[in-house]
Amino acid sequence: MKKVVKFGGSSLANSDQFRKVGEIIRSEESRRYVVPSAPGKRFPEDTKVTDLLYACYNKAAAGEDFSRELKEISDRYYEIICGLELSLSLEEEFQQIEKDFKAQAGTDYAASRGEFLNGKIMAAYLGFEFIDAASVIRFDKNGNFDADKTDSLLAKRLAKCERAVIPGFYGAMEDGMVKTFSRGGSDITGSLVAKAVHADLYENWTDVSGFLVTDPRIVDDPAVIETITYRELRELSYMGATVLHEDAIFPVQKEGIPINIRNTNRPEDKGTLIVESTCRKPRYVITGIAGKKGFCSINIEKSMMNSEIGFGRKVLQVFEEQGINFEHVPSGIDTMTVYVHQDEFEEKEQQVIAGIHRAVNPDFIEMESDLALIAVVGRGMKSQRGTAGRVFSALAHAHVNVKMIDQGSSELNIIIGVENRDFETAVKAIYDIFVMTQL
Numbered sequence: 524m525k526k527v528v529k530f531g532g533s534s535l536a537n538s539d540q541f542r543k544v545g546e547i548i549r550s551e552e553s554r555r556y557v558v559p560s561a562p563g564k565r566f567p568e569d570t571k572v573t574d575l576l577y578a579c580y581n582k583a584a585a586g587e588d589f590s591r592e593l594k595e596i597s598d599r600y601y602e603i604i605c606g607l608e609l610s611l612s613l614e615e616e617f618q619q620i621e622k623d624f625k626a627q628a629g630t631d632y633a634a635s636r637g638e639f640l641n642g643k644i645m646a647a648y649l650g651f652e653f654i655d656a657a658s659v660i661r662f663d664k665n666g667n668f669d670a671d672k673t674d675s676l677l678a679k680r681l682a683k684c685e686r687a688v689i690p691g692f693y694g695a696m697e698d699g700m701v702k703t704f705s706r707g708g709s710d711i712t713g714s715l716v717a718k719a720v721h722a723d724l725y726e727n728w729t730d731v732s733g734f735l736v737t738d739p740r741i742v743d744d745p746a747v748i749e750t751i752t753y754r755e756l757r758e759l760s761y762m763g764a765t766v767l768h769e770d771a772i773f774p775v776q777k778e779g780i781p782i783n784i785r786n787t788n789r790p791e792d793k794g795t796l797i798v799e800s801t802c803r804k805p806r807y808v809i810t811g812i813a814g815k816k817g818f819c820s821i822n823i824e825k826s827m828m829n830s831e832i833g834f835g836r837k838v839l840q841v842f843e844e845q846g847i848n849f850e851h852v853p854s855g856i857d858t859m860t861v862y863v864h865q866d867e868f869e870e871k872e873q874q875v876i877a878g879i880h881r882a883v884n885p886d887f888i889e890m891e892s893d894l895a896l897i898a899v900v901g902r903g904m905k906s907q908r909g910t911a912g913r914v915f916s917a918l919a920h921a922h923v924n925v926k927m928i929d930q931g932s933s934e935l936n937i938i939i940g941v942e943n944r945d946f947e948t949a950v951k952a953i954y955d956i957f958v959m960t961q962l
């Protein structure tokens with residue numbers, strides 16, 4: 524059994540958290556490859572080290588004195604080192620960082636130091652080998668991630684190594700120039716390492732006990748999802764549920780390696796297992812509910828639209844030309860409605876309307892704003908009668924007016940459009956009918 528374990532910033536925010544992590548790693552021989560993030564927040568108002576690094580480098584780039592900011596960062600690391608009673612010095616590393624900042628080494632380099640330094644501490648604490656991610660995670664000369672090169676570099680390097688710490692979030696181009704992934708990118712590094720070593724499991728340790736059936740800001744203490752497929756996860760994350768970086772899924776999914784989301788503060792919890800497919804029945808008919816506010820709909824009517832070949836394409840082309848993404852396009856015989864993000868659309872509104880008039884000469888166009896979309900996701904829905912019925916009777920009982928319904932052909936989700944102000948009520952009502960009534 525071979526596991527890759529990634530620990531998020533809150534799991535490594537101070538020496539107490541480091542100790543918990545150490546215990547978790549030492550409790551299983553199979554936890555051989557460790558991917559740490561930079562130290563995160565120790566308390567809600569705290570600042571993540573990555574953010575301190577960005578701020579510090581901004582000063583350096585502006586030619587201002589950044590010694591106070593750099594000292595604040597080194598204090599964070601020394602707090603951890605002293606708390607763990609390690610005899611490690613990061614003196615040389617900090618001298619190098621100061622020099623590189625003065626030489627304007629770049630924002631990505633600056634941000635990457637958070638993981639680099641934390642990786643050094645983690646390796647010393649565990650007695651594992653330290654492998655600089657710059658030597659194994661590769662970006663091409665245009666700065667795009669190079670998956671094939673990375674996979675072969677990682678596989679080759681780790682084949683020689685029983686146990687190692689590989690810092691998350693960054694890599695380098697061929698010429699050594701450091702590049703980072705987007706924020707939260709240590710999840711991606713963990714996934715790449717898991718793929719390269721053909722791990723049996725990729726454990727992603729964070730500060731929640733897995734994915735929750737819905738947003739805890741809407742429903743108190745929602746149930747945890749025990750097993751979720753990659754496709755279900757994609758649907759939920761797209762609608763705003765975030766625990767894992769989106770790009771972290773692809774590398775392991777391709778290899779059929781499951782991801783287990785675990786809680787560093789509650790290692791006894793099993794967390795959520797993310798798998799390619801499973802015959803395990805979900806505990807409730809639905810797997811999760813997620814949603815977002817801030818959409819608007821553009822309703823286009825034209826009589827005999829149904830017999831006008833190319834109508835839909837011409838309308839959507841107008842959105843494309845204005846660089847606007849569409850979310851859903853429910854249609855009727857003589858109507859077609861396009862759902863878009865309100866903030867993206869507002870600026871281009873009049874150009875789009877004029878464009879549609881020119882392209883298809885509609886009878887009229889009507890717009891509605893302040894709408895929310897809710898996705899009810901679940902692989903279990905396919906084989907269950909009455910799921911849609913339950914969703915809509917719950918919404919009717921909660922006095923929520925449904926503006927749009929879209930059941931994807933995959934039968935993996937039902938998308939419901941409601942007014943922004945009904946959003947929370949609707950999510951609660953759906954949660955209650957599927958989860959609360961089953962407890």
Ligand code: ASP
Pocket residue numbers: 531532560561571573574637691692705706707708709710
């Ligand atoms: N430290 C980086 C961030 O704060 C990357 C990560 O934590 O995954 O975004």
